[in-house]
Amino acid sequence: MRRASGTAALLLLAGAVLAVLGAGTAQAAGYRYWSFWEGDGGKSWTYATQGPSVVRPDDGAVQGFRFSVSEDSQDSAQPRRAPDFGAVCADTPAKDGRKRIALVIDPGTAADAPDGETPPALRTACAQVAPDASAAEALASVAKPLRYDDSAMLCAISGYPRAGCGEQTDGSSGAAPEQSQDQAKSEDQDRAADDGQGGGPSAGVLTGVGAVLALGVAAVLRARRRR
Structure with missing residues:
Protein backbone atom coordinates (compact mmCIF):
# COMPACT_ATOMS: atom_id res chain seq x y z
CA MET A 1 0.00 0.00 0.00
CA ARG A 2 2.85 2.38 0.92
CA ARG A 3 4.69 1.51 -2.26
CA ALA A 4 1.52 2.16 -4.26
CA SER A 5 1.13 5.55 -2.60
CA GLY A 6 4.67 6.52 -3.59
CA THR A 7 4.08 5.39 -7.16
CA ALA A 8 0.82 7.33 -7.34
CA ALA A 9 2.58 10.47 -6.13
CA LEU A 10 5.22 10.14 -8.83
CA LEU A 11 2.57 9.60 -11.50
CA LEU A 12 0.73 12.71 -10.35
CA LEU A 13 4.01 14.62 -10.45
CA ALA A 14 4.72 13.53 -14.04
CA GLY A 15 1.22 14.50 -15.14
CA ALA A 16 1.47 17.91 -13.55
CA VAL A 17 4.83 18.62 -15.21
CA LEU A 18 3.43 17.66 -18.62
CA ALA A 19 0.41 19.89 -18.03
CA VAL A 20 2.61 22.89 -17.19
CA LEU A 21 4.83 22.35 -20.24
CA GLY A 22 1.78 21.89 -22.43
CA ALA A 23 0.33 25.16 -21.21
CA GLY A 24 3.54 26.97 -22.16
CA THR A 25 3.47 25.48 -25.66
CA ALA A 26 -0.19 26.36 -26.17
CA GLN A 27 0.57 30.07 -25.74
CA ALA A 28 2.08 30.25 -29.25
CA ALA A 29 -0.39 31.55 -31.83
CA GLY A 30 -0.21 32.16 -35.56
CA GLY A 174 -5.15 38.64 -29.38
CA ALA A 175 -3.93 41.71 -31.22
CA ALA A 176 -3.28 41.54 -34.95
CA PRO A 177 0.21 42.00 -36.42
CA GLU A 178 1.43 45.59 -36.42
CA GLN A 179 1.15 47.60 -39.65
CA SER A 180 4.76 48.75 -39.23
CA GLN A 181 6.91 45.68 -39.83
CA ASP A 182 9.96 47.20 -38.13
CA GLN A 183 7.86 47.39 -34.95
CA ALA A 184 6.89 43.75 -35.42
CA LYS A 185 10.56 42.74 -35.60
CA SER A 186 11.34 44.74 -32.45
CA GLU A 187 8.54 42.99 -30.57
CA ASP A 188 9.81 39.59 -31.75
CA GLN A 189 13.29 40.39 -30.41
CA ASP A 190 11.84 41.53 -27.09
CA ARG A 191 9.88 38.26 -26.76
CA ALA A 192 13.01 36.24 -27.57
CA ALA A 193 14.98 38.13 -24.89
CA ASP A 194 12.24 37.53 -22.34
CA ASP A 195 12.24 33.80 -23.11
CA GLY A 196 16.00 33.48 -22.66
CA GLN A 197 16.68 31.29 -25.68
CA GLY A 198 13.78 32.54 -27.76
CA GLY A 199 12.44 29.05 -28.53
CA GLY A 200 12.25 27.11 -25.27
CA PRO A 201 9.95 27.35 -22.26
CA SER A 202 9.69 30.79 -20.69
CA ALA A 203 10.99 31.64 -17.22
CA GLY A 204 7.42 31.46 -15.90
CA VAL A 205 7.00 27.92 -17.21
CA LEU A 206 10.30 26.78 -15.71
CA THR A 207 9.37 28.32 -12.36
CA GLY A 208 6.07 26.47 -12.42
CA VAL A 209 7.83 23.20 -13.18
CA GLY A 210 10.20 23.76 -10.26
CA ALA A 211 7.29 24.36 -7.89
CA VAL A 212 5.53 21.19 -9.05
CA LEU A 213 8.73 19.15 -8.60
CA ALA A 214 9.16 20.49 -5.07
CA LEU A 215 5.61 19.51 -4.13
CA GLY A 216 6.09 16.07 -5.64
CA VAL A 217 9.29 15.42 -3.68
CA ALA A 218 7.59 16.49 -0.47
CA ALA A 219 4.73 14.07 -1.14
CA VAL A 220 7.12 11.17 -1.70
CA LEU A 221 9.02 11.96 1.52
CA ARG A 222 5.80 12.02 3.53
CA ALA A 223 4.82 8.66 2.09
CA ARG A 224 8.17 7.15 3.12
CA ARG A 225 7.87 8.46 6.68
CA ARG A 226 4.60 6.57 7.11
CA ARG A 227 6.31 3.22 6.48
Whole structure:
Protein backbone atom coordinates (compact mmCIF):
# COMPACT_ATOMS: atom_id res chain seq x y z
CA MET A 1 0.00 0.00 0.00
CA ARG A 2 2.85 2.38 0.92
CA ARG A 3 4.69 1.51 -2.26
CA ALA A 4 1.52 2.16 -4.26
CA SER A 5 1.13 5.55 -2.60
CA GLY A 6 4.67 6.52 -3.59
CA THR A 7 4.08 5.39 -7.16
CA ALA A 8 0.82 7.33 -7.34
CA ALA A 9 2.58 10.47 -6.13
CA LEU A 10 5.22 10.14 -8.83
CA LEU A 11 2.57 9.60 -11.50
CA LEU A 12 0.73 12.71 -10.35
CA LEU A 13 4.01 14.62 -10.45
CA ALA A 14 4.72 13.53 -14.04
CA GLY A 15 1.22 14.50 -15.14
CA ALA A 16 1.47 17.91 -13.55
CA VAL A 17 4.83 18.62 -15.21
CA LEU A 18 3.43 17.66 -18.62
CA ALA A 19 0.41 19.89 -18.03
CA VAL A 20 2.61 22.89 -17.19
CA LEU A 21 4.83 22.35 -20.24
CA GLY A 22 1.78 21.89 -22.43
CA ALA A 23 0.33 25.16 -21.21
CA GLY A 24 3.54 26.97 -22.16
CA THR A 25 3.47 25.48 -25.66
CA ALA A 26 -0.19 26.36 -26.17
CA GLN A 27 0.57 30.07 -25.74
CA ALA A 28 2.08 30.25 -29.25
CA ALA A 29 -0.39 31.55 -31.83
CA GLY A 30 -0.21 32.16 -35.56
CA TYR A 31 -1.63 35.06 -37.55
CA ARG A 32 -3.16 34.94 -41.04
CA TYR A 33 -2.10 37.99 -43.06
CA TRP A 34 -0.37 39.45 -46.13
CA SER A 35 3.35 39.94 -45.50
CA PHE A 36 5.41 42.39 -47.54
CA TRP A 37 8.82 41.57 -49.10
CA GLU A 38 11.51 43.32 -51.12
CA GLY A 39 13.78 41.80 -53.72
CA ASP A 40 17.42 42.19 -52.72
CA GLY A 41 18.71 42.68 -56.24
CA GLY A 42 19.47 38.99 -56.69
CA LYS A 43 17.29 35.90 -56.45
CA SER A 44 16.14 36.12 -52.83
CA TRP A 45 13.63 38.04 -50.71
CA THR A 46 14.09 40.25 -47.65
CA TYR A 47 11.25 40.86 -45.18
CA ALA A 48 10.38 44.56 -45.49
CA THR A 49 11.08 46.76 -42.47
CA GLN A 50 8.36 49.26 -43.47
CA GLY A 51 4.85 48.91 -44.79
CA PRO A 52 4.04 49.19 -48.54
CA SER A 53 2.39 52.60 -48.09
CA VAL A 54 5.72 53.98 -46.80
CA VAL A 55 8.19 52.29 -49.16
CA ARG A 56 8.80 54.21 -52.41
CA PRO A 57 10.76 51.78 -54.58
CA ASP A 58 13.10 52.86 -57.36
CA ASP A 59 12.60 51.99 -60.99
CA GLY A 60 13.56 48.35 -61.49
CA ALA A 61 12.65 47.24 -57.97
CA VAL A 62 10.80 44.01 -57.15
CA GLN A 63 8.16 43.89 -54.40
CA GLY A 64 6.49 40.74 -53.07
CA PHE A 65 3.28 40.02 -51.16
CA ARG A 66 2.61 36.64 -49.56
CA PHE A 67 -0.54 35.50 -47.73
CA SER A 68 0.20 32.88 -45.08
CA VAL A 69 -0.11 31.89 -41.43
CA SER A 70 2.94 32.67 -39.30
CA GLU A 71 3.74 33.31 -35.65
CA ASP A 72 5.93 36.36 -36.35
CA SER A 73 8.20 37.94 -38.95
CA GLN A 74 10.94 35.39 -38.27
CA ASP A 75 8.95 32.44 -39.64
CA SER A 76 6.82 34.24 -42.24
CA ALA A 77 6.62 32.45 -45.61
CA GLN A 78 8.30 34.12 -48.59
CA PRO A 79 6.71 34.54 -52.03
CA ARG A 80 7.17 31.35 -54.03
CA ARG A 81 8.59 33.12 -57.09
CA ALA A 82 12.07 34.59 -57.37
CA PRO A 83 12.28 38.42 -57.51
CA ASP A 84 13.30 38.60 -61.17
CA PHE A 85 12.57 42.08 -62.56
CA GLY A 86 13.62 41.15 -66.09
CA ALA A 87 11.20 38.25 -66.27
CA VAL A 88 8.23 40.13 -64.78
CA CYS A 89 8.60 43.37 -66.75
CA ALA A 90 9.93 41.93 -70.02
CA ASP A 91 6.79 42.88 -71.93
CA THR A 92 6.41 46.37 -70.41
CA PRO A 93 8.64 48.91 -72.20
CA ALA A 94 10.10 51.80 -70.25
CA LYS A 95 8.43 55.23 -70.52
CA ASP A 96 9.74 58.69 -69.78
CA GLY A 97 8.42 60.11 -66.51
CA ARG A 98 7.30 56.68 -65.25
CA LYS A 99 8.96 53.92 -63.27
CA ARG A 100 8.42 50.16 -63.49
CA ILE A 101 7.95 48.04 -60.37
CA ALA A 102 7.81 44.24 -60.64
CA LEU A 103 5.25 42.69 -58.28
CA VAL A 104 4.92 39.08 -57.14
CA ILE A 105 1.52 38.41 -55.58
CA ASP A 106 1.37 35.03 -53.84
CA PRO A 107 -1.98 34.19 -52.15
CA GLY A 108 -0.41 31.16 -50.47
CA THR A 109 -1.65 27.60 -50.13
CA ALA A 110 -4.95 25.97 -49.22
CA ALA A 111 -3.55 25.28 -45.73
CA ASP A 112 -3.23 29.05 -45.17
CA ALA A 113 -6.66 29.94 -46.57
CA PRO A 114 -9.54 30.99 -44.29
CA ASP A 115 -12.39 28.50 -43.91
CA GLY A 116 -14.52 28.29 -47.03
CA GLU A 117 -12.04 30.08 -49.31
CA THR A 118 -9.66 28.87 -52.02
CA PRO A 119 -6.54 30.91 -52.72
CA PRO A 120 -6.22 32.24 -56.29
CA ALA A 121 -3.15 31.38 -58.33
CA LEU A 122 0.17 33.13 -57.78
CA ARG A 123 0.69 35.88 -60.31
CA THR A 124 3.15 38.58 -61.29
CA ALA A 125 2.55 42.06 -62.69
CA CYS A 126 4.63 44.98 -63.87
CA ALA A 127 3.28 48.25 -62.49
CA GLN A 128 4.16 51.41 -64.39
CA VAL A 129 3.58 54.33 -62.06
CA ALA A 130 4.68 57.86 -61.22
CA PRO A 131 8.29 58.30 -60.03
CA ASP A 132 7.22 59.09 -56.45
CA ALA A 133 4.62 56.28 -56.16
CA SER A 134 4.70 53.98 -53.14
CA ALA A 135 4.66 50.18 -53.26
CA ALA A 136 1.01 50.32 -52.16
CA GLU A 137 0.16 52.59 -55.10
CA ALA A 138 1.99 50.29 -57.49
CA LEU A 139 0.01 47.33 -56.10
CA ALA A 140 -3.29 49.21 -56.42
CA SER A 141 -2.58 49.91 -60.11
CA VAL A 142 -2.55 46.19 -60.98
CA ALA A 143 -4.38 44.27 -58.23
CA LYS A 144 -7.65 45.98 -57.29
CA PRO A 145 -9.73 45.71 -55.23
CA LEU A 146 -7.54 46.17 -52.17
CA ARG A 147 -9.00 46.15 -48.68
CA TYR A 148 -7.54 47.88 -45.60
CA ASP A 149 -8.62 47.99 -41.97
CA ASP A 150 -9.08 51.13 -39.83
CA SER A 151 -5.36 51.22 -39.01
CA ALA A 152 -4.44 51.09 -42.75
CA MET A 153 -3.22 47.49 -42.53
CA LEU A 154 -3.44 45.66 -45.87
CA CYS A 155 -6.14 42.98 -45.48
CA ALA A 156 -6.94 41.77 -49.01
CA ILE A 157 -5.42 41.87 -52.49
CA SER A 158 -7.72 41.44 -55.50
CA GLY A 159 -10.50 40.70 -53.04
CA TYR A 160 -8.69 37.82 -51.30
CA PRO A 161 -9.50 36.95 -48.61
CA ARG A 162 -13.13 38.08 -48.55
CA ALA A 163 -13.06 38.83 -44.80
CA GLY A 164 -10.69 39.01 -41.84
CA CYS A 165 -7.50 40.93 -41.27
CA GLY A 166 -4.54 39.57 -39.31
CA GLU A 167 -6.71 37.33 -37.13
CA GLN A 168 -5.24 34.66 -34.86
CA THR A 169 -5.68 31.18 -36.24
CA ASP A 170 -6.36 29.60 -32.83
CA GLY A 171 -9.53 31.67 -32.45
CA SER A 172 -8.37 33.75 -29.46
CA SER A 173 -8.76 37.52 -29.36
CA GLY A 174 -5.15 38.64 -29.38
CA ALA A 175 -3.93 41.71 -31.22
CA ALA A 176 -3.28 41.54 -34.95
CA PRO A 177 0.21 42.00 -36.42
CA GLU A 178 1.43 45.59 -36.42
CA GLN A 179 1.15 47.60 -39.65
CA SER A 180 4.76 48.75 -39.23
CA GLN A 181 6.91 45.68 -39.83
CA ASP A 182 9.96 47.20 -38.13
CA GLN A 183 7.86 47.39 -34.95
CA ALA A 184 6.89 43.75 -35.42
CA LYS A 185 10.56 42.74 -35.60
CA SER A 186 11.34 44.74 -32.45
CA GLU A 187 8.54 42.99 -30.57
CA ASP A 188 9.81 39.59 -31.75
CA GLN A 189 13.29 40.39 -30.41
CA ASP A 190 11.84 41.53 -27.09
CA ARG A 191 9.88 38.26 -26.76
CA ALA A 192 13.01 36.24 -27.57
CA ALA A 193 14.98 38.13 -24.89
CA ASP A 194 12.24 37.53 -22.34
CA ASP A 195 12.24 33.80 -23.11
CA GLY A 196 16.00 33.48 -22.66
CA GLN A 197 16.68 31.29 -25.68
CA GLY A 198 13.78 32.54 -27.76
CA GLY A 199 12.44 29.05 -28.53
CA GLY A 200 12.25 27.11 -25.27
CA PRO A 201 9.95 27.35 -22.26
CA SER A 202 9.69 30.79 -20.69
CA ALA A 203 10.99 31.64 -17.22
CA GLY A 204 7.42 31.46 -15.90
CA VAL A 205 7.00 27.92 -17.21
CA LEU A 206 10.30 26.78 -15.71
CA THR A 207 9.37 28.32 -12.36
CA GLY A 208 6.07 26.47 -12.42
CA VAL A 209 7.83 23.20 -13.18
CA GLY A 210 10.20 23.76 -10.26
CA ALA A 211 7.29 24.36 -7.89
CA VAL A 212 5.53 21.19 -9.05
CA LEU A 213 8.73 19.15 -8.60
CA ALA A 214 9.16 20.49 -5.07
CA LEU A 215 5.61 19.51 -4.13
CA GLY A 216 6.09 16.07 -5.64
CA VAL A 217 9.29 15.42 -3.68
CA ALA A 218 7.59 16.49 -0.47
CA ALA A 219 4.73 14.07 -1.14
CA VAL A 220 7.12 11.17 -1.70
CA LEU A 221 9.02 11.96 1.52
CA ARG A 222 5.80 12.02 3.53
CA ALA A 223 4.82 8.66 2.09
CA ARG A 224 8.17 7.15 3.12
CA ARG A 225 7.87 8.46 6.68
CA ARG A 226 4.60 6.57 7.11
CA ARG A 227 6.31 3.22 6.48
